Amino acid sequence: MPLFLFIVVKVQNIFDILQEIAPLDLAQSWDNVGLLVGTPEGQVSSILLALDPTTALLAEAEQCNAELIITHHPALFRPLKSLRSDRPTEKFLFAAVQAGLHVIGCHTNLDAACGGVNDVLAQLLALQDAVPLLPDTTEGCGQKTGLGRIGMLSAPLTPECFLEQLDRAISPPWLLEAGPRPDKIHKVAVCGGSCSDVSATALRGGADVFITSEVKHDIARWAEEAGFWLIDAGHFATEYPAMKGLRDVLVKRLDASGLEVSVRCAYQEPPLRLAAGKAC
The missing domain is CATH 3.40.1390.30 (NIF3 (NGG1p interacting factor 3)-like)
Structure with missing residues (x-):
């Protein structure tokens, strides 16, 4: 038996x-x-x-x-x-x-992990060669872990087309924006949840746009002065x-x-x- x-x-x-x-x-x-x-x-x-x-x-x-x-x-x-x-x-x-x-x-351990919140968000937007926006010293999945991701679209998009892609990817209940829209979007930074405090890091990384949520009033004003496009897609939708x-x-x-x-x-x-x- x-x-x-x-x-x-x-x-x-x-x-x-x-x-x-x-x-x-x-x-x-x-x-x-x-x-x-x-x-x-x-x-x-x-x-x-x-x-x-x-x-x-x-x-x-x-x-x-x-x-x-x-x-x-x-x-x-x-x-x-x-x-x-x-x-x-x-x-x-x-x-x-x-x-x-x-x-x-x-x-935040899932935020920073390989395959976690920010990798999923980057994948939904079809970002290529995405790496952490704020790298962690811990290695995983063959690349460094950390908060946020920054990567490239396969081909540049107009802001309008990018917004359509973002809407299809995460179905946000709203999209708020601050700062001027660039002519083309090629390099994209994301950080699911409330991460507007790292907007300057996304700008220094060469991003054309930064998607996060709960963008603070002073950060929105900073984006105007910096000439940097921020998108608030909602805490829930980005996570x-x-x-x-x-x-x-x-x-x-x-x-x-x-x-x-x-x-x-x-x-x-x-x-x-x-x-x-x-x-x-």
């Missing part, structure tokens, strides 16, 4: 694989990443990936029998003085603990595609390790939307 070996997958097994994909030492010093809720010894048969830790996510985790939730934005970022279910910032954590769920955060990218990589690593775990990406919508009202 053949013997079938059942491998019990634990949170630690998933964490070890995530360490290969997005090592914790790539995270910024101010960040809070890793196992934030639960225990390394917890058993895992199903994983739910999401950009944001929301209470709606917990209902989806229950539907797909997920024991482990992995989010990009950490569920626990700042120190808490309490853990109450009646406060918005604590609701998710309270409910996750009650449900016995395990929660891992992969934030959300990376969740599918993480799922694809995680599934491959699990398969290679012989670990049978279901991995699903949660569908989420941007928390900000354009306000539209009817005439009074």
Whole structure:
């Protein structure tokens, strides 16, 4: 009679694989990443990936029998003085603990990793020879890791055509711009999430345009004076595609390790939307 070996997958097994994909030492010093809720010894048969830790996510985790939730934005970022279910910032954590769920955060380590947030964004825009905008000293995937990416389009585009390409790539709910549009776009810099503070680095790198989000007022004015085109494509839109990218990589690593775990990406919508009202 053949013997079938059942491998019990634990949170630690998933964490070890995530360490290969997005090592914790790539995270910024101010960040809070890793196992934030639960225990390394917890058993895992199903994983739910999401950009944001929301209470709606917990209902989806229950539907797909997920024991482990992995989010990009950490569920626990700042120190808490309490853990109450009646406060918005604590609701998710309270409910996750009650449900016995395990929660891992992969934030700036996933931003900087090879194949992470910024590589996905660069790939969606078909950038060639993309390299980190802010290189890290840690080597990975045959190239340096780090925040942002800067690379070349296969052929120059007009600003209008580039905007169409950007819209198709990430379906942003809006596109805001600052600074003058150049005649042609050839070299492009990207940094998913709130990275307008590194706009000057993108300019020094020779970029014709820099795509990021949450562009600050003073940075927008700086772009005017510097003659540099900035595009604010929204925090959600510039990071959300990376969740599918993480799922694809995680599934491959699990398969290679012989670990049978279901991995699903949660569908989420941007928390900000354009306000539209009817005439009074």
